[in-house]
Amino acid sequence: MRVGVIGCGFFAGNHLRGWQEVEGARVTAICDSDPERLEAAVDIAGHDVQRFRDADDMLGSGLVDFVDIITPPHTHCALIRAAAAAGVPAIVQKPLSLDLKEAEEAVAMMEARGLPLMVHENFRFQAPMRRLLDVVRGGEIGRPTYARVAFRTAWDIYAGQPYLADLERFILFDVGVHVVDLIRSVLGDVVRVSCETDSIRPGITGEDSATLLLRHENGAIGVVECSYASPVPGDPFPQFHVTVEGTDGAVVLAPDLGVTIRKGAGEHREVIKPEVLPWMEPPWEVVQDSVIAIQRHWLDCLSARRETETSGRDNLQTLRVIEAAYRAAGSGRAERPVAAT
Amino acid sequence: MRVGVIGCGFFAGNHLRGWQEVEGARVTAICDSDPERLEAAVDIAGHDVQRFRDADDMLGSGLVDFVDIITPPHTHCALIRAAAAAGVPAIVQKPLSLDLKEAEEAVAMMEARGLPLMVHENFRFQAPMRRLLDVVRGGEIGRPTYARVAFRTAWDIYAGQPYLADLERFILFDVGVHVVDLIRSVLGDVVRVSCETDSIRPGITGEDSATLLLRHENGAIGVVECSYASPVPGDPFPQFHVTVEGTDGAVVLAPDLGVTIRKGAGEHREVIKPEVLPWMEPPWEVVQDSVIAIQRHWLDCLSARRETETSGRDNLQTLRVIEAAYRAAGSGRAERPVAAT
Numbered sequence: 108m109r110v111g112v113i114g115c116g117f118f119a120g121n122h123l124r125g126w127q128e129v130e131g132a133r134v135t136a137i138c139d140s141d142p143e144r145l146e147a148a149v150d151i152a153g154h155d156v157q158r159f160r161d162a163d164d165m166l167g168s169g170l171v172d173f174v175d176i177i178t179p180p181h182t183h184c185a186l187i188r189a190a191a192a193a194g195v196p197a198i199v200q201k202p203l204s205l206d207l208k209e210a211e212e213a214v215a216m217m218e219a220r221g222l223p224l225m226v227h228e229n230f231r232f233q234a235p236m237r238r239l240l241d242v243v244r245g246g247e248i249g250r251p252t253y254a255r256v257a258f259r260t261a262w263d264i265y266a267g268q269p270y271l272a273d274l275e276r277f278i279l280f281d282v283g284v285h286v287v288d289l290i291r292s293v294l295g296d297v298v299r300v301s302c303e304t305d306s307i308r309p310g311i312t313g314e315d316s317a318t319l320l321l322r323h324e325n326g327a328i329g330v331v332e333c334s335y336a337s338p339v340p341g342d343p344f345p346q347f348h349v350t351v352e353g354t355d356g357a358v359v360l361a362p363d364l365g366v367t368i369r370k371g372a373g374e375h376r377e378v379i380k381p382e383v384l385p386w387m388e389p390p391w392e393v394v395q396d397s398v399i400a401i402q403r404h405w406l407d408c409l410s411a412r413r414e415t416e417t418s419g420r421d422n423l424q425t426l427r428v429i430e431a432a433y434r435a436a437g438s439g440r441a442e443r444p445v446a447a448t
Numbered sequence: 449m450r451v452g453v454i455g456c457g458f459f460a461g462n463h464l465r466g467w468q469e470v471e472g473a474r475v476t477a478i479c480d481s482d483p484e485r486l487e488a489a490v491d492i493a494g495h496d497v498q499r500f501r502d503a504d505d506m507l508g509s510g511l512v513d514f515v516d517i518i519t520p521p522h523t524h525c526a527l528i529r530a531a532a533a534a535g536v537p538a539i540v541q542k543p544l545s546l547d548l549k550e551a552e553e554a555v556a557m558m559e560a561r562g563l564p565l566m567v568h569e570n571f572r573f574q575a576p577m578r579r580l581l582d583v584v585r586g587g588e589i590g591r592p593t594y595a596r597v598a599f600r601t602a603w604d605i606y607a608g609q610p611y612l613a614d615l616e617r618f619i620l621f622d623v624g625v626h627v628v629d630l631i632r633s634v635l636g637d638v639v640r641v642s643c644e645t646d647s648i649r650p651g652i653t654g655e656d657s658a659t660l661l662l663r664h665e666n667g668a669i670g671v672v673e674c675s676y677a678s679p680v681p682g683d684p685f686p687q688f689h690v691t692v693e694g695t696d697g698a699v700v701l702a703p704d705l706g707v708t709i710r711k712g713a714g715e716h717r718e719v720i721k722p723e724v725l726p727w728m729e730p731p732w733e734v735v736q737d738s739v740i741a742i743q744r745h746w747l748d749c750l751s752a753r754r755e756t757e758t759s760g761r762d763n764l765q766t767l768r769v770i771e772a773a774y775r776a777a778g779s780g781r782a783e784r785p786v787a788a789t
Contacts, residue, residue, distance in 0.1 A: 253646075320642050
């Protein structure tokens with residue numbers, strides 16, 4: 108499959124390297140409006156790729172079988188609509204959009220044309236998280252009753268991405284979409300959201316701390332926590348902490364990538380580290396490895412004509428939880444995730 | 449000071465042994481309607497104590513300087529009112545009452561007569577928890593912004609207290625009052641409560657799982673979790689997990705009694721184990737030690753005419769959070785802890 112990469116910023120290098128590891132995929136075209144960033148990407152992908160300054164030109168070129176969109180969030184939906192118009196499947200980085208209504212329209216447009224659309228939610232494709240998901244989905248801990256996903260750090264993320272400090276809606280769209288996707292991956296859809304947010308670090312415009320209390324459709328209770336103002340011991344950045352409890356046991360994923368499974372009276376722990384390739388850099392290895400895993404999943408589903416786990420349609424449910432969380436933080440009520448009106 | 453113990457059930461042995469470690473206190477009278485339980489208590493306290501079958505007789509005897517009430521929850525307030533009428537200070541086991549209005553009336557009656565009243569909330573007097581509180585109150589981690597207190601276990605508490613399975617309102621009054629007291633001890637009063645509850649274990653009448661999302665008066669966000677249906681790895685029973693984050697650091701108390709303090713880039717960990725006396729029994733040592741600590745606190749405050757940390761008045765705030773939690777679980781709204789009307 109011929110991959111067209113759109114956007115050559117902060118995270119694109121991981122996607123480009125990732126595609127080189129995926130059998131059956133090959134980056135044949137790269138697009139960025141900034142010539143310098145474009146050339147840096149070409150240096151990674153190889154000088155035989157086609158260069159584009161404009162995404163529409165790439166989409167209309169007939170040179171790509173799908174596009175991988177790695178641009179800033181506010182541009183995602185316009186690019187998805189352009190892909191739909193050109194009849195090209197798309198993967199898009201998270202968040203799908205900052206605007207739920209816009210996201211719903213873009214997803215609907217792809218679906219109307221029968222075009223696959225996947226959101227690049229790589230947290231759930233990290234190797235130890237896959238192990239946890241296998242345990243839960245395999246029924247090993249019985250009926251899930253509770254889960255907690257926490258991402259709390261004081262890592263200076265503003266050094267690499269200074270614009271984060273100015274976002275009106277910040278951590279819920281930055282890392283919140285990841286952790287809500289994680290809890291949805293284990294407990295399924297959410298029917299009620301309570302939320303408290305805070306802006307702790309001086310000079311930050313939006314919320315840099317958010318805590319969600321969730322009720323899931325299956326009756327389970329969920330807790331989602333994210334904070335960039337958490338000077339916790341042994342700062343786990345960029346890892347998260349997941350606990351899932353069921354009627355017959357529990358499974359815990361710790362930031363050291365250890366997965367502990369309790370079934371009945373027995374307990375078992377394994378540390379799941381990914382294969383470290385030469386281009387990977389600590390502390391990002393497990394994240395970088397997950398990019399390859401998500402790309403493989405996309406390719407597998409594409410060839411099998413199967414819906415991806417984090418399809419556009421699925422990801423709308425995550426965005427609805429995020430919207431409900433903002434509403435709940437403002438209203439002091441538990442809110443229901445719903446479609447935009 | 450001459451101590452009159454009322455109630456000789458499940459936990460009374462710890463109180464009786466505890467008083468023997470507290471300089472300046474001596475159990476001089478014991479009361480229980482059941483002669484067998486009474487004699488078992490006398491065997492611990494010493495055969496020179498006065499025996500009473502009726503609490504009013506003890507309160508009117510002039511033989512005690514204060515009473516230590518260790519009876520079932522529904523009897524607490526009647527006994528406090530009797531103590532008030534007799535002009536006798538009182539410590540009472542948690543929960544102060546299952547009925548907020550009744551609790552407010554009993555507290556008001558003691559206050560009107562200038563009589564000290566303390567609720568025996570021993571979790572916050574556990575040695576490692578005191579260390580954590582010293583760190584927070586000493587300003588070592590800056591302004592507190594977040595705390596989480598979790599008590600999750602699958603320990604078979606029903607074996608020793610089978611009546612727990614039949615309570616309409618269960619875990620929030622059983623262990624919830626403890627963990628809400630803990631989070632109030634670090635973050636202060638609560639202004640908003642969201643709550644989800646569940647009844648997981650088969651055959652349990654009330655809720656055996658409850659999760660609270662709290663907003664505190666100081667702006668901090670709190671999470672309180674309790675569950676008796678949590679088969680988590682390394683079941684921590686009877687210990688809890690506390691994390692407190694502030695603007696300058698964080699402090700974590702783990703169930704192994706380890707206290708980890710992070711200040712700036714530095715980290716320090718210490719395990720705080722209590723002195724184990726011959727009558728103490730694992731896994732209860734740290735709880736049993738805390739009984740002595742709370743008894744000392746009571747005696748210190750009594751002689752200095754100072755209000756105890758967990759006075760009746762203070763503990764009403766905990767009960768108001770519990771009431772608000774039940775309301776929130778029912779209404780799907782965040783609720784405000786308020787006085788009973």
